[in-house]
Amino acid sequence: MKTVAQKPTKGRKREMIKALIFVVFIIVAIYIIRFTPVKEFFTQTALSNFLETAGLWAPLFFILVYAVGVCLFVPGTLLTALGAAIFGAYRGFLYVWVGAMAGSSAAFWIGRTLGREFAASVIGDRLRKYDDAIERNGFATVLYLRLVYFPFTPMNFGMGLTKVRFWDYFFGTGLGIIVGTFIFTFFVSTLKEVWANGHWSQLLSFKVFFSVGLFVFSLFIPKIIKSLRRRSNHQQQKE
Numbered sequence: 001m002k003t004v005a006q007k008p009t010k011g012r013k014r015e016m017i018k019a020l021i022f023v024v025f026i027i028v029a030i031y032i033i034r035f036t037p038v039k040e041f042f043t044q045t046a047l048s049n050f051l052e053t054a055g056l057w058a059p060l061f062f063i064l065v066y067a068v069g070v071c072l073f074v075p076g077t078l079l080t081a082l083g084a085a086i087f088g089a090y091r092g093f094l095y096v097w098v099g100a101m102a103g104s105s106a107a108f109w110i111g112r113t114l115g116r117e118f119a120a121s122v123i124g125d126r127l128r129k130y131d132d133a134i135e136r137n138g139f140a141t142v143l144y145l146r147l148v149y150f151p152f153t154p155m156n157f158g159m160g161l162t163k164v165r166f167w168d169y170f171f172g173t174g175l176g177i178i179v180g181t182f183i184f185t186f187f188v189s190t191l192k193e194v195w196a197n198g199h200w201s202q203l204l205s206f207k208v209f210f211s212v213g214l215f216v217f218s219l220f221i222p223k224i225i226k227s228l229r230r231r232s233n234h235q236q237q238k239e
Contacts, residue, residue: 015118022114026157029072042074044085051086059095062086066099071107076100076152080181081188089189093182097174100181104156104173111160119161131163138168146176147221179218187211 032038040046047065051058062083069079083096123131134141142164145155159169190208 012121015121018114019118022111022118025110025114026073033069033072033074038072042069042078042082044082047082048086059087059091062095063099063102066096067103067106070100070103070153070156071110073153077184080184084185084188085192089186092189093185096185097178097181100152100177101170101174104152105166105170107153107156108160108166108169111157112166113160115157115161120163135163135165138164139172142169142172143176146173147179147218149180152177179214179221183211183214183218187215 033042041050047062051062054061066079066083070076079099080096083099084092086092087095120131142159187208190211194208
């Protein structure tokens with residue numbers, strides 16, 4: 001009887017310890033990037049100098065820096081802008097996307113490993129329904145939240161606390177960030193070219209208008225998805 005009674009207690013203690021480690025990790029990560037010299041590394045000059053010494057390995061090092069930065073709560077827009085400024089629109093897009101996928105996967109794993117058990121034990125019946133719904137519709141949920149530009153890093157850790165399957169999360173993230181990542185890297189790269197050349201008349205060029213147009217279009221993607229889902233649901237009800 002004593003053995004049976006002790007199991008839930010030991011399990012509860014383990015959940016609490018892991019949850020505490022998770023909270024401490026987040027606090028330390030935010031402290032490091034806000035209040036230590038590490039934050040000075042995430043500038044174009046510092047990162048460019050570092051990558052120059054890496055030579056052919058520069059893309060891989062940038063991807064690693066991006067992934068670590070995501071886990072340290074460095075704003076994704078800053079990391080993406082650095083990638084675009086250093087590598088240009090197209091290579092920058094590729095390296096940023098890979099780095100974002102690596103970082104988001106690592107953050108998800110941290111949240112799932114350290115916080116999921118505790119989160120599952122404290123949620124009520126109402127939240128449990130949403131948790132079950134996310135598990136059933138994981139890919140669509142993650143895709144939609146990425147397309148509406150839900151805060152990147154909090155979502156990475158937060159999704160790890162839910163029942164969403166990793167591969168639903170992975171593919172939903174991969175597809176959901178493509179548009180926004182390409183648009184932002186393209187736009188930042190274009191502005192950098194104008195700044196470097198000093199030809200401000202290029203701000204009225206087709207390339208700039210095209211990047212702005214892509215960004216505006218991306219804002220309507222969630223509405224388009226909602227409309228398509230409503231039509232699909234309506235057709236299914238008819239059938």
